Amino acid sequence: MKMEENWHVNAPWAQLVVSTKVPDELFKTTLELTDKLYEDVNRDSAGIGLAGEIKNEYFITEEKLVESGLMQYFVQMTGKYWQTVLSNGNMWQYCDKKFEHGPHGIDYAYRITSAWTVHQFENEYNPIHNHTNCKISAVMHIKFPEKIEPPIKTHNTTDGKNLDGALTFNGMGDADEWCTTYGLNIDSTAVGMLYLFPASLGHTVYPFRGKGERRSLSFNADIISKKHMDSIIEQEKIEKENEKGSI
Secondary structure, three states: OEEEOOEEEEOOOOOOEEEEEOOHHHHHHHHHHHHHHHHOOOOOEOHHHOOOEOOEEEEOOHHHHHHHOHHHHHHHHHHHHHHHHHOOOOHHHHHHHHOOOOOOOOOEEEEEEEEEEEEEOOOOEEEEEOOOOOOEEEEEEEEOOOOOOOOOOHHHEEOOEEOOOOEEEEOOHHHOHHHOOOEEEEOOOOOOEEEEEEOOOOEEEOOOOOOOOEEEEEEEEEEEEHHHHHHHHHHHHHHHHHHHHHO
């Protein structure tokens, strides 16, 4: 479903997967940022906490996200994704009851909780997994090898396209027997695209054979009502004032 020129919603299940093209200048900045991160000997490895059978995975600091402009962009896209979810049927009324400190209407705040790069090389892969301690996740495709080996079996393709190195989303599993094997395959060769999806949605990246790097940047985000956020900020302010008074 194409809602706008640069806002495409894929909804093969109730869970929405949105794709959008990253602005060219910001994509160039992201490529340069991740190049420097990969070459930095003091980089902070994220691999131990991630599902991937991938050697090179690195955290991006909040400072770097802010300096590069990615933080602002990611928050904006998270907000736009959530507004898209709320516009689906009676979702905003449901969330008013489901989320703490409601009703909220469509008045929410957004926070990026973590971000990391994935530098995937030959035979590495990401098994089916989801993300925890957040509500929304996203992945940006940054690099893809110029040429990889063709599939050994042609039936392991979709619409004639090689699935090796592809990002695939998996449906709601055994929640509905008729969609347990359904998948949405994303063309990872289309660099410069950002995909946003529910953190609970299972996804995987196939391995590939051949030289070169498949690079992506992922982030997790949380949402909270602005009303609740304001109360948290006010409480933190009171606690700081009390700490000062006790010194």
